[in-house]
Amino acid sequence: MQPNNSVTEFVLLGLTPDPMRQKIVFVIFFIFYMGTLVGNLLIIVTIRSSQTLGSPMYFFLFYLSIADTCFSTSIAPRLIVDSLSAKKIISYNGCMTQVFALHIFGCMEIFVLILMAVDRYMAIRKPLHYPTIMRRQVCIILIVLAWIGSFIHSMAQIILALRLPFCGPNLIDHYCCDLQPLLKLACMDTYMINLLLVSNSGAICSSSFVILMISYFIILRSLRNHSAEGRKKALSTCTSHIIVVILFFGPCIFMYTRPPTTFPMDKMVAVFYTIGTPFLNPLIYTLRNAEVKNAMRKLWHVRITSESKR
Template structure:
């Protein structure tokens, strides 16, 4: 509804307007979302209860799975519900809340991935000092810093979104509220705000990705001095981490580090990092990690 030259709610265009395709969207994304929740819930509960998964790597994996479940929940439920709704409206306040939540949990995932890479770096390159550097207290402080950093980032994004005046139209060509589609609807010159978005979200994505690449290059270089068995185990763990980094950062960099232009593929790219990545993470970490698989078998077989 548009009232007094200001927009009080928005209409989400969604992935498609075709009624038959919308039914398919409902079925497919409902299954994907439930699988995401189940997979991440299994990892969270297994790490919390299991006595064998007490190392810093699993401490950080716990928070990655938690962030994944929350990140997916910020976008997937509305996409699922809207696919069967005739009126896909979202109020202004709900839209701003979604902007904050999506960036908060997305940024949290980035910071946790950096912490996991740092943990692998210390474990492989500084093995004798590992228990001192990655003590329980330090790991707790690092996670708190990740929460604070995520809050600062998402608050900055929310501040930019709240600065945008909307006079109509109010149709967001997306399936959730984000700054890029909102900038298209603002009745003002958005060049400066877009620069701020790129320098905030874009810089976090690019700098974090480069840091992670450098850390993995250093880790791979240092493995030359390890035994064959040590190299195999370290490569297995680091490969899982690197796969997650690529599938998450690739779409994010594509979306947040470019001028204010939109492409038809934008929504599908967003689906990949908001819904696809949270689903793939638990699969990657469980299928490629013997310790997690064994802990799950022992825990859940015992419970059953």
């Protein structure tokens, strides 16, 4: 429920007040968003249609692409439209909806990355038991639990946001609604809420990053016992995952594990993990994965062949 306050809408200051730079922002982020949609949808369609990409790793990659697409869509379209708008107004309800979407899909991406690390750990450390441990039913249960955990996390964030009273000003020094910029506008002492934010979002980001790095360290150490070909394949897969983890968690930890202070680079750091990472993920997973590239070639070759025969 909306608290008793005089603010019914917010004004987003965006990335830059300069009109020329705003046009550059429009072009750059329109290209990034289109690339995100095309890349992730291509992965989704390929995994769903291909019979060779039925392993748990690609099952989780399918949901990572869904989370990436939704995560970027919760931010990018508004950023693109606002870059051409003189006044970037967002309603109170729209702002709260964006907070909810940002956290549910961002948290889902975190959980899926953890599941992908677990899958690689089992595949490399327990190869004989891997088909039994990571069977289809188990993977489905893990994804359902990830969605439930993401929903609970996002509900915690939105409850904190809804408890904030706003009495003006209503200028958000950001390009999207999130708890950190909203805390600066609240007409109350936000120390405890910021502490809850750090203990929630900050703890999830930091602990997940540590868990992932430890798991990949163990995985890489265990590769010494594999054949040269097996090491090369596993190393290629794990390297892709590690790159994604660093690109996503580095900015998140910077944003969510600190006191409520503002730094000049905050907006650009936020751009990197809200816009940049969803764009880079499909490139990393397709360019470094021979199985995905081969499946894509076969899929589109079959479609082009079938179309030419009509």
